[in-house]
Amino acid sequence: MTADADDGTIRGATVRLRPIEVEDLSFLADLANDRTVESMVVDWAFPLAVSGQQAWFERAASDPRTRRLLVVGPDGRRLGMTGLWELDWRNRHAMVGVKLHPAAAEEKGLGTDTIKTISAWAFHDVGLQKLHATILDFNGPSMGAFAKNCGWKIEGVMRRHVFRKGAFHDLYVLSILREEFDALPDSAAYVERINPVDTGAKVETFPEWFASS
Numbered sequence: 001m002t003a004d005a006d007d008g009t010i011r012g013a014t015v016r017l018r019p020i021e022v023e024d025l026s027f028l029a030d031l032a033n034d035r036t037v038e039s040m041v042v043d044w045a046f047p048l049a050v051s052g053q054q055a056w057f058e059r060a061a062s063d064p065r066t067r068r069l070l071v072v073g074p075d076g077r078r079l080g081m082t083g084l085w086e087l088d089w090r091n092r093h094a095m096v097g098v099k100l101h102p103a104a105a106e107e108k109g110l111g112t113d114t115i116k117t118i119s120a121w122a123f124h125d126v127g128l129q130k131l132h133a134t135i136l137d138f139n140g141p142s143m144g145a146f147a148k149n150c151g152w153k154i155e156g157v158m159r160r161h162v163f164r165k166g167a168f169h170d171l172y173v174l175s176i177l178r179e180e181f182d183a184l185p186d187s188a189a190y191v192e193r194i195n196p197v198d199t200g201a202k203v204e205t206f207p208e209w210f211a212s213s
Contacts, residue, residue: 010069011193012117015110017069017082020060024070025053027078036102040139042162042171071100071114079104082118084126093130094122098142111145119150120190123178132175136162143172151184152176
């Protein structure tokens with residue numbers, strides 16, 4: 001997950017997270033309009049045109065409480081979107097969202113890799129201490145990725161909170177603390193990809209010209 005010097009890419013075990021560019025907006029509009037994807041996420045909207053995605057892109061650039069990233073494969077293929085929403089800089093927590101194209105969601109491990117990648121970045125680069133997410137009661141793949149594979153805990157349930165397919169469904173609230181992420185067996189590898197510098201190496205001696213005032 002080391003950031004490339006030229007494009008800001010954050011590397012996971014397989015996926016890459018990079019800034020969203022104008023040329024990605026058509027893909028993101030298709031992702032937002034996909035009926036399977038739209039049904040599995042909490043938000044709801046009327047079908048979106050690419051021009052509407054352009055307005056969304058411009059608003060996001062000036063929003064200090066949101067950081068959106070494109071999820072791509074090692075070959076650069078667009079897979080989906082993730083990021084941090086509702087960033088609370090004082091209390092150091094944020095909401096995580098992951099939205100993968102159905103074709104990518106079928107590839108084993110990409111969702112888990114995306115969650116761990118964004119979590120490691122949020123905890124060890126951004127400096128947050130807690131992340132939270134919401135998952136619909138019928139979204140088994142997301143629940144498995146967050147809770148089973150990535151160590152997130154269920155904090156509670158918002159009963160009959162979201163309307164889907166003619167009925168109201170419960171919405172689960174999950175979260176993870178930095179120390180819980182750090183306890184995962186592969187967390188150190190994710191952190192190392194984000195911060196490859198040896199921060200434990202302390203300067204023992206100083207040149208003669210260095211002196212404290």
